[in-house]
Amino acid sequence: MFDIGATELLMIVIVAVLVIGPKDMPLAFRTAGRWVGKMRKLSAHFRTGLDAMVREAELDDMEKKWKAQNEKIMREHPDGAPPEMEPTGAYPPRQLTAEQKARLEGLSPEERIAAKEAVAAEAKSAAHAPAPQPVDAPETAPELPLDPPAKDS
Template sequence: MFDIGATELLVIVIVAVIAIGPKDMPLALRTAGRWIGKIRRMSAHFRTGMDAMIREAEMEEMEKTWRERNAKIMAEHPAGEMGPLQKTDPPAASAEAAVNKANETQPPDKPGEG
């Protein structure tokens, strides 16, 4: 993000040691660490909020699209136009029925053949 290289970091450390002094350096680093932690937590909280807002906007858009498609389908097929659904056999039962029907239509085997 900031793109700080090794030489820039070394210059910052040297300036900090000269300006703050080696005695107060641990306290300064601790304070800087706390501030950096707060900034990271705030940015994570902000990012989470933004993600939630984006998700909500996407959901609203999807609901709007769904309502439009539903209205279009309902306009194309009024309530009285659609009849009741026809009951169908499950696939296994219909396959068995087809096999049984095929066996009924075949002539029986002659004795002695096989």
């Protein structure tokens, strides 16, 4: 930044020792260190403010793009989402197995409805059930040699 070389730095130190004196040098260094620290804090604060402004500008640009995209979609589909994308909250119809069909054959219409609801509830609970746990490893782990192999000499 300032491009101060070793010779210039040595010249500054010699002048500082002659002007300030060796007795007051530690105090001068402490004061200079405090000023440098304050300048660093100020520059970091300034940089943080600039970064926040840039981030806000980027968010505004993205929001404008999203609004434009949303308006385009709304123009293409004025009636709302296509029927296949409408949320219904229900699960798609499930195919019954042969065993389930055999159980339903001898039931009355009310019993069939109740049985189908039970099958749907079972499918729903199975969808939200926790994943099965892996089978435990055998209790005895394979033994590994602890000593390094012997070297043949």
